Amino acid sequence: MLRATLKSLLARKVRLVLSGLAVVLGVMFVAGSFVLTDTLSRSFDSIFSDVYSQTDVTVAGKAKVEIDELDGEPVPSNIPQSAITTVSALPGVAQARGVIAADGATMIGSNGKAVGSFGPPQLGENWMGENELTQLREGRGPTADDEIAVNVGLATAGKVKVGDQVGVLTLDAKQRMFTIVGTFGYSGDRDSLGGVNEVAFTEPVAQRLMLGEPGVFSSIDVRATDGTSPEALKQQVASALGADYTVRTGTEAAADDAQGLKSALGFFNNILLGFAGVALFVGIFLIINTFSIVVAQRTKELALLRAIGAGRRQVIGSVLTEAVIVGTIASVIGLGAGIGVGALLAFLASKFSGGLALAGLGVPPIAIIASFVVGLVVTVIAAVMPALRASRIPPIAAMADVATPDRPLTKITWIGGVLTAIALALLGVGLYADGGIMLVAGGVLLTFIGVALLTPVLSRPVVGLLGRIFSWSVPGKLGRLNSGRNPRRTAITAAALMVGIALVTGVGVIVSSAKTSIAGAVESVDAQLIIQGTQTGPRAPTFAPAVVDQAKAVPGVRDVVGVASDLATVDGEQQFVTSVTDAAPIPGIYGSTAVAGSISSQGPDQVIVNADAAKEHNWSVGSVLTVQLTRGAEHRYTVSGIAPTDKSIGEIMLPAAAMAEFTQPALSLGFVRLDEGTAVASVQPKIEALVADNPLVSVIDQDTFTQQQSGMLDQVLVMIQILLALAILIAVLGIINTLALSVMERTRELGLLRAIGLGRAATMRMITVEAVVISVFGALLGVVVGTGLGAAVVRALRDEGFTDLTLPWSTIVLYLGVAALVGVVAAILPSIRAARLNVLGAIAHE
Amino acid sequence: MEAAGRTVLVRPDHDLFTRGNQVTASDPVAARADDVWKVYGSGEAEVIALRGVSVTFQRGVFTAIMGPSGSGKSTLMHCLAGLDSVTRGEVHIGETRVTGLGDAGLTKLRRDKVGFIFQQFNLLPTLSAKENILLPLSIAGRKPDDAWFDTVIKTVALQDRLGHRPAQLSGGQQQRVACARALVARPEVIFADEPTGNLDSKSGADVLGFLRDSVKTYGQTIVMVTHDPVAASYADRVIFLADGAVVDELHSPTPDMVLDRMKKLDAPAEVTR
């Protein structure tokens, strides 16, 4: 029996290649993500152990605001000189030095553009001289206040050299000019540690620009005397300094810091795995179809086996064995390809992050395990249904032509309907009753399965209707009839395409609705000019609060409001907070009226919250909020007004004075309201001149602002489209596969058609029509389901600012067009095959 | 896997009437139909394919079933072999009551007691002739008996074709492989539905000769449906069906005798149609 299975598998290897390919692609995605993240995380490990290689114990101030890993880095409190003196005096301490190193030093390169990316930090630090890790390559360290040294990675990226004058942006919102007096690299001839850019100032300059205070440090680097263990030293330092400080050994600090990046990588990995999951889900459809068709084609063979004594379980076993073999082979190939892809992506990541030294390529055990589990489970699950069907083939089918009657679709339609209903219920609870993302995801998944089961019933009328477009020619008519011939097969093939298209359409609906909502929101604001930075790193570019006053003085300007934002701890919870230069103009600019209290004035101890936040936290006018900002002590603010949610600047708006204690004590956004009748173009250059000292900050009109926001959303959409392309590619493979198998199945029939005079070109046209009908049907389903899902999400997010529901018609039409094209492409190989049929051979074919 | 629990085989010697699966050699009946009715469809589309057929097939006898097209020959055979269920009546194979058996029972029946030869699609195209012949045994997880296998192969004259795929064999050779396959498992009874329907007279004669020999020499029981009077003349006994009922019977037939009976049957059958 096993031998019969193997032989039959070998004889049909071509047919199984395509279904195997679907698994290969999915597994490749899975293995690739694991290999990529593993390689990167080991590379980070080695960087951090290098960074702390000179450190026995490191001391940092406790952060005042705890921040979730995914929202950003917590900013530690500054350490006064006195703490260093205390540590230095301890026995066992050989040396204690104050270190200044903070993210947010952006150098402007020789082309006038900021150097850096969203990835690795841009550190501004004090020059501490050379050591085993840091080595000067050229020049010397900075000694004067207008001198800096930069690492070679940064110098190369910014195309600057020793002796050049460059601008650097720091906490101080203006660009400051410095002379580069030296460049440095790291042991092992490295130009950068993991792509981190470093700008080294003199100590006082670093304190002022990076920490915002003179005489303070971000950490203390402690070296033990010979014979003192880092552990023992850590205990000593910790007890000497007390609870306000975090004291760690160098090894612990390296592990901790690496862990932060690793959890970000883990998150990234999960996103990739999510997309891999989608691809595999689509793959399941493809495999189900392949196995079903193979089983259908083997009906006689299986019936013969049953007639000569094979039991049901043996038939099931034979189909499942086949699945296990296909799954195993596909897993092996997928794992291999995944390792390749992972290595390639790691290489690209290191290239684009400016030279992350990659730890050697590694294949973590989880990659291997996941590959095989996923590959095998997916294939076997997909083969279960066809295997059961195979076992129900009656032995009598081996005799002549016992037509297996078309099983009625009632049952599967019922199941599909019930599943869809459950899916909608899940979605409803998940979206509208805040049931959580898992419910939504489950609902979406179930929707796909439910609709897939409804597809056979839908396929009859819809395919009939679609096919009518092609019915003017005989081959077109034959193609249409063929695609309606086996509703289940057509349905599964189309459903596979539906999943990918539905997801891109859904995201498309959300994105286009977000765009119109933004445009609407922007237009409703009575601010003709917006001052805003182009973010190129983890920190938003800022401008000085003084700019607001200067802008107000420009003729034609009626009002200006500047906004700063940060994360803070409010009543013990992490919250986004804003601080505005002046609350008075806001109602005028937004056209808003207070929900309660007053929103047009704000005392130094008062806070204005929006209606949503007030509802969520039970705040009302008079409530007192305890707020801890990045710097300074805790403050208590009394709620003085509640603003309407869609017309407020943030949920929690602190008074202007609070800004000084923000991570970046400067403005990141400004609204300029002009006098009625003033031409925007006449004012714009004058305001631009005010922020000219920061090349990253620009003054734009409403249209440009909307376009910029849309542009960012479009980027997200494109990324999602790229990641979902794999799922769509697998669906295309499915169409090719179904057609190829149908062509083989209909060899006799095709031979007959050819014998009675159907030409080659006409044969090819017939197959192409069949393919186009199937793929357009799938895309139609996808567009409908995707639009529904997207609209549901948009409606659920109405309170979050999704005021408009806009369907991306042009993209939808594009998807349908692409689907038709996909059909044509998918038909190429099968139709060539059909056209090449030897007429005599086909008729004699047994 | 389902081989477990099967009765241990009697050591085969190749004498007449001695076969492995036989429970009691004294029981002379290999298969039996008692008042078998078969109705397809219902209402308007109702077709009565068999109307109370009762017939007994003796062990070691080669029986041919004849009758006009649509008279119910194939249906009777399918019902006898347990491939199809009967609407009324009972079917026995050897001691086993086929009627009412579940899928597992029917599978065991096909595996151990019944062999088939079809008109076409008898062989798995992917397996060699030898593998096809041994397939029933490997499905049942049984070891082939080498001596018996050689005997069978010699009888069907396939010694030098064993490695070939069905596609590389002529139609006659393919049918001989199918015969060998049916025989190698030593079933209680072999059912053949027009085994020579697709063959020329020379190849057909080869196959029929082989079937007759296996009855004469090894005591095999064979039930064969055929349209061909010459083919029927190879049998020991011919049963005539018309309109779903047994209407006549011949022993030790010659082609002429068969043709004669057929003519009589055909005439009224044409009229009724």
Ligand SMILES: Nc1ncnc2c1ncn2[C@@H]1O[C@H](COP(=O)(O)OP(=O)(O)OP(=O)(O)O)[C@@H](O)[C@H]1O
């Ligand atoms: N699955 C079925 N459903 C409905 N009617 C059937 C079915 N199978 C056979 N019949 C009918 O039963 C009757 C007997 O058919 P059967 O196949 O047994 O005839 P036959 O004698 O083998 O004919 P032939 O010599 O043409 O093979 C015919 O009228 C046929 O139409």
Ligand SMILES: [Mg+2]
């Ligand atoms: Mg028949």
